[in-house]
Amino acid sequence: MSAEIRALEPKELWNKFADLNDVPRPSKKEERVIQFMKDFGAKLGLETIEDEVGNVIIRKPASPGMENRKAIVMQSHLDMVHQKNNDTVFDFDTQGIEMFVEGDWVKAKGTTLGADNGLGVATIMAVLESDTIVHPDLEALFTIDEETGMTGAKGLKGGILRGEILLNLDTEEDDEIGVGCAGGVDVTATKTYEEENVPQDFIAYNIEVKGLQGGHSGMQIHEGLGNANKIMNRLLYSVINAIQITEIDGGSLRNAIPRESSAIVVSHKNNDRFIESSLLEIVERIKMELKTKEPDLEINFNTIEMPLKMVNQDLSQNLIKAIYAAHNGVYRMSPDIPDLVETSNNIARVIVKDGKIKIGCLTRSSVESSKADLANALTSTFELAGCKVELSGDYPGWAPNMDSDILKVMVPIYERINNGEKPHVAACHAGLECGILGTNYPNMDMISFGPNIKGAHSPDERAQISSALKYWKFVLEILKNIPKAS
Structure with missing residues (x-):
């Protein structure tokens, strides 16, 4: 079934998602996916570090001509919720997710799919690997244990990240631009x-x-x-x-x-x-x-x-x-x-x-x-x-900043590439890591977005194929239009 997933468009995104979903990664047991991500960065010849709590940071220099733009952080969490139906025989500690296509959706066989936040991770991996995607100085931040305590975000110390803008890829509606979230x-x-x-x-x-x-x-x-x-x-x-x-x-x-x-x-x-x-x-x-x-x-x-x-x-x-x-x-x-x-x-x-x-x-x-x-x-x-x-x-929660520079960039891009459709700029009732990251990086301009994912945290979790393509085009346009550094 992996071949069926790998044939989907955009191939860059779905192939990285298939690679990631071969690696067991339940919350609190992220050792294998941490090593997977470190090996990935090393293979690309990029600066790769693991901090003291297990977060992985990979740095990639700006594309030619983008050196004068603000440095960005693209952030997603490595762990996934492990839920399965009672009649499903599956070991999250040893098995990769078994995926299949049904109409316009990618689903898993009786388990959670891991699109939350695996599609975000796969997006960043695809950008890191590409020789053609245009972007400014980039730090990829892969946090651990978001789903059961956010200990990765809590453990990330100030001074490690250099970026001025953080793109959190953990929103589950493709017409939504997140500017705030709940604490818990x-x-x-x-x-x-x-x-x-x-x-x-x-x-x-x-x-x-x-x-x-x-x-x-x-x-x-x-x-x-x-x-x-x-x-x-x-x-x-x-x-x-x-x-x-x-x-x-x-x-x-x-x-x-x-x-x-x-x-x-x-x-x-x-x-x-x-x-x-x-x-x-x-x-x-x-x-x-x-x-x-x-x-x-x-x-x-x-x-x-x-x-x-x-x-x-x-x-x-x-x-x-x-x-x-x-x-x-x-x-x-x-x-x-x-x-x-x-x-x-x-x-x-x-x-x-x-x-x-x-x-x-x-x-x-x-x-x-x-x-x-x-x-x-x-x-x-x-x-x-x-x-x-x-x-x-x-x-803590994440307080909305309606005067955000990256928000002012993203809204017109969304409207332009979606035939005038306006995005829904909103706060959400999920616990995103932005609020926690903001405690040690209070001046970082943060935003959250992502593709359509339904039924997250349940075996009915599914990711919409057409939405992933829409989201991918949005990502590429955002990266090309990051504001200039002051």
């Missing part, structure tokens, strides 16, 4: 508990929620998609006085809307009719509410062999109530920018097993005080259930 913080609630023995006159149920679309917990948080953890908790709440939890396993990564959850609960045998009728009733209600957004939602429950241990009744109820009360989804829309989500939360991971509870959330906001407000609300909710709450991985 991880909210984690934990608790240990003493397990109780399950009485002999109890019965056990396995409950499953699956078939949800999932998606990007920032860019898609406003779409009304189902969150498997909240759906599971709603099921448990419907029978809260009759059950005790044995275990829960829901969701996966903080930046992905949870697609699946499973739970095992126990109850006295006399409650079987009440539990089954109550669950059937709430299942029908949930499916009716989500029939438009989540047509493939499945909710199943059945009796299973009795487990040995369970959570005590008070803690079971307190936990269910806390998750029910914890905010999920849009918290506040921006009062200043139309249709922009200002603040949101994703209840991403719920684990209850072997005497330990862990609930992981990602809270995002473009306003620091609003981010803190929601984080405080979540902290209060989980502390009332007896949990310890930790805030970690805090990163």
Whole structure:
């Protein structure tokens, strides 16, 4: 299937994407792709360095006649979200992504595609390799671990980069020019508990929620998609006085809307009719509410062999109530920018097993005080259930600069090459690295753009072929028209 991808236009871009997708690169395990990128720079004979946290920087001199332009940084992250369907057999640690073409889209077989941010990485690789693409002095910045903590951007020290303009290639709508983004913080609630023995006159149920679309917990948080953890908790709440939890396993990564959850609960045998009728009733209600957004939602429950241990009744109820009360989804829309989500939360991971509870959330906001407000609300909710709450991985947003020199260049270029179509200049609710990079490079002029990518952070991720060509032409025109150095 790689040959099918390599035949697509622009070949320079798709061939580099195919090369990159042969290299396993899940977040936190980027050793192979770091070495791949260092080897790539060395093969081209370009100055290549790895900083102390694992970011790779490759420098290429300006094309003839472009020496008097401002130096630029082209930036993308090396890691990718590793998500797969339950019935897909795949090892992200050892396998390259298996891609195929369907109509105008490149997709992956049952896994995330890695177009986020692999197409950005491939773009920069193609520019570095080319002998014909016109550009000013160029630094390629390949950061690590963007998806699970942005530790690469956080670890990049001031004074390393020389560029005056940063082109971040991590936007997922080809008509959008990004000028700002949300910051974020991880909210984690934990608790240990003493397990109780399950009485002999109890019965056990396995409950499953699956078939949800999932998606990007920032860019898609406003779409009304189902969150498997909240759906599971709603099921448990419907029978809260009759059950005790044995275990829960829901969701996966903080930046992905949870697609699946499973739970095992126990109850006295006399409650079987009440539990089954109550669950059937709430299942029908949930499916009716989500029939438009989540047509493939499945909710199943059945009796299973009795487990040995369970959570005590008070803690079971307190936990269910806390998750029910914890905010999920849009918290506040921006009062200043139309249709922009200002603040949101994703209840991403719920684990209850072997005497330990862990609930992981990602809270995002473009306003620091609003981010803190929601984080405080979540902290209060989980502390009332007896949990310890930790805030970690805090990163800042990126404040828009509508007077940006590179923005003034890009808007007319976009209109010229797209028959007068106007770009959408906007901030986004995703966590781009620009805000973090700006802390050590406060005078750098930053912008973000990219091709159409749908379903990022889920196995439905797909990249639009025609959009990639449109985006590639935009990149080439931008590089030729970088402002002159002052």
